[in-house]
Amino acid sequence: MESVKSKVFVTSASDENLINADLLADIVSVSKATLLKWEKSGKIKPLLSVNGKKKYNLNELNEFPEIRAMLESSWDVEEKIRPVRNYSSIELFAGAGGLAIGLEMAGFEAIALNEFDANACNTLRTNRVNWNVIESNIRTTDFKPFxxxxxxxxxxxxxxxSYAGKQLGFEDIRGTLFFEFARVVKETQxxxxxxxxxxxxxxxxxxxxxxxxxNVIAALGYTLIEPKVLKAIFYKVPQKRERLMLVGIRNDLVKYASFQWPAPYKKIMVLRDALKAGELYQNDVSESLGQKYPQRKEEILKLVPPGGYWRDLPDHLQREYMQGSYLLGGGKTGMARRLAWDAPSLTLTCSPAQKQTERCHPEEDRPLSVREYARIQTFPDDWVFSGSISSQYKQIGNAVPVNLALAIGRSLIALFNSIEAKIEVKDTHIKFTTSKQFSLFTEESEMLNRTVQNHAI
Known part of the structure; x- marks a missing residue:
């Protein structure tokens, strides 16, 4: 078997084993100012400078645990994880399906997906006609049948x-949507x-x-793995998105369970990987609809260089664009922001054209299009979004990146396999040994769907 350590990630075909300062800062979660301090102290040493941009040799950075984890990653092993049996699942707040797609790719069988937004539900039904989409307000939905x-x-x-955490009890979070999540766990076990x-x-x-x-999770009879923030850039996602993951295991199964967070991929994907043909996609991104800038805003953004933002404008334009915010503190790095080909995208929001969260194309003077948005979130190219352009942006921006969902999904499949290997499958588990059983379950779910739609607020 080929040694994992021999595999290194590259920033481009001509820069093997090298990484630029922007990516290094993203990987180790520090500012470029900190990198300069490390250079002065001798902790890191630039190998060369290309067009004014410093490069670093990966093999000289393995003292950083994040880089060492990438160089020694078990990603190739984890890619081979498969479920030992069909694991049934329910997804809540399903949105446009980013999490659901990744979990499906990992090996879970979605028995029901609950979502309130009509456009998102249409997106789910359009792309997966076999999915049981329950379009309802979760607060009025009974999940006991599951x-x-x-x-x-x-x-x-x-x-x-705002009012949670005072008494550290179940009542403290009543009224928040976490309470609804907890209620579903309580009802379905x-x-x-x-x-x-x-x-x-x-x-x-x-x-x-x-x-x-x-405290609530413990009261429900579950053991919580210590929560972890996963950075999407480590999991084949060309975006600086970070999500907190909470994994809970039912107390009676903890003694059988073995869980590990997903290993990072061996390289960092950048915007070029999302929009151009390469490892992530076979073809360049297709044309699609998108928002447009007002004329004056487009004129100003023409002057922002790739990777730049409002501070890269002449002072008089900074004042014009920022107005009262010009004198306030903070970097406001998302304003008048143009993305760069050789860096991951900033976290996508619900709109690429809003003044606080611009996501301008690296070359063209326009916001990212809907399809470009989808690729940065690693949706498949054949995944179609329903609704207005604004709704499509919102659905995509709120989604979990598909490749991040796939990575955590494989870790969860491995967790289920570890449990399955040590206990017998009991009759209380939902099992579908025949298509008739699945049909009866689906019919019951559809009856529930119609009932909650009639009473949804």
């Missing part, structure tokens, strides 16, 4: 937790669940919010 499902997953929206959210949840309310969530 008791015994193997797995529950969902990215509960990062709704305000899955072996394992996955919750995902923004990384800021860890620090919210001085840590009291996550403490409340942990």
């Amino acid at each position: 008791k015994g499902i193997d797995f529950v997953a969902g990215g509960f929206p990062c709704q305000a937790f 899955p072996k394992v669940f996955l919750g995902e959210n923004v990384k800021g949840l860890l620090q919210h309310d001085d840590g009291r919010t996550i403490a409340t969530i942990k």
Whole structure:
């Protein structure tokens, strides 16, 4: 077998074993100012400079655990993980399906997907006619018919937790959408669940919010793996997106369980990988609809270089563009931001043209198109989005990147396999040994779907 250590990631075909300062800063989660301090102290040493951009030799950076993990990654091994049996799942807050696609690719069978937004539901049904999409408000939906499902997953929206964490009890989060997630876990009693959210949840309310969530999970009879923030750039996603992952295992199964977070890929994907033919996609991105800038905004953005933002404009244009914000503190690096080919995209938002979160094409003077948005989130090219352009941007921007979902999905399949290897499959598990059984279950789910739609608020 070829040694994993012999595999190194490259920034381009001509820069084997080299990495630029921007990528190094992203990988080790520091600023470029910190890199300069490290250079002065001798901790790191630039190998060469190309067009004013410093390069570093990967093999001289293996003291950094993030880079060492990439050079010694077990990604190739994890790619071969397959489920030892069919694992049934429910997905909550399914959106446009980013998480669902990745989990499906890993080996989960979605028995039901719950989503409130009509356009997102149409997106799911259009692309997967066999998926049981329950279009309803989760607050009014009864999930008891799904008791015994193997797995529950969902990215509960990062709704305000302003009053959570005071008493560290189940009542503290009642009314938030995490409560609905917890209720579904209580009603269905899955072996394992996955919750995902923004990384800021860890620090919210001085840590009291996550403490409340942990307390609720314990009260439900589940053991929580210590939450971890996964950086999408490590998992074949050309985007600086970070998501907090919560994995819970039912207490009676913990003694059988073995879990490891996914290993990073051996290279960092950049915007060029998303929009041009290469490792991620066979063809260049196709043309698609997209938002446009007002004339004056387009004129200003023409002057922003690739990878630049408002501070790269002449001072008088900085003042014109930023207006009152010009005198305020903070970098505001998302404003008048043009992306660069050889760097991952900034985190996508619900709109690439809003003043606070511009995501301008690296060469053309326009916002990223819908299809470009989808590729940066690693959706398949044949995944079609329903609704208006604004709705499509929103669906894509709110999604979990497909490749990130696939990576965590493989780790979860390995977790289920470890449990399955040590216990007998009990009759209480939902099993579909015949197509008739699956049909009856689907008919019951469709009856539930019609009922909750009639009563949804």
